[in-house]
Amino acid sequence: MGRADRNRIFGELVSKLAADAASAVGGVSSVGKKGVLFTRDKNTQHLIIDLFLTVERGCKIPEAAWKIQDSVKKTVENGTDTTVDKVNIHIQGVNIKTEN
Numbered sequence: 545m546g547r548a549d550r551n552r553i554f555g556e557l558v559s560k561l562a563a564d565a566a567s568a569v570g571g572v573s574s575v576g577k578k579g580v581l582f583t584r585d586k587n588t589q590h591l592i593i594d595l596f597l598t599v600e601r602g603c604k605i606p607e608a609a610w611k612i613q614d615s616v617k618k619t620v621e622n623g624t625d626t627t628v629d630k631v632n633i634h635i636q637g638v639n640i641k642t643e644n
Contacts, residue, residue, distance in 0.1 A: 558582055558591065558620055562631075565619035566595050569611045571603030573639035590629040591620065598637045609633045 559580040566572055576596035583592050593616060599605060613631040620628050 554624070555582070557624060558593070561620050561623045562593055562595060562616045565615040566597060566612050569608055569615055571600050571605075571608040572612065573598040573600050576634075576636035578634075578636070585629060588627070588629070590627040592630045592632070593620065593628060594632045594634060596634045596636050598639050599635055601638055601640045603638075605635060 559582075562580045562582075563575045567575060574597070576598050578594075578596035580596075581594040584590065585592060595612065595616065597612070599608060612633055616631045617628045620626070
């Protein structure tokens with residue numbers, strides 16, 4: 545397996561772990577169109593993760609963001625043995641459910 549294959553698989557793993565961890569937090573409706581993006585710090589090789597999310601109406605965004613950041617950081621670090629420096633949350637929309 546070449547370096548490109550290892551990098552692709554690592555990227556898929558980080559994206560899956562981060563998306564699953566974020567989706568498990570109350571108030572998160574879905575991972576948005578951009579999904580999960582990440583980069584590595586050039587000096588430390590630590591990860592910087594950007595999550596693009598849709599939340600449910602009534603979600604307390606600051607509280608949810610803290611929980612998402614904590615959950616994603618722990619999940620990705622445990623699943624990849626790689627340090628996560630930052631988890632940036634981008635709210636792309638609010639899911640407004642109408643009840644009949």
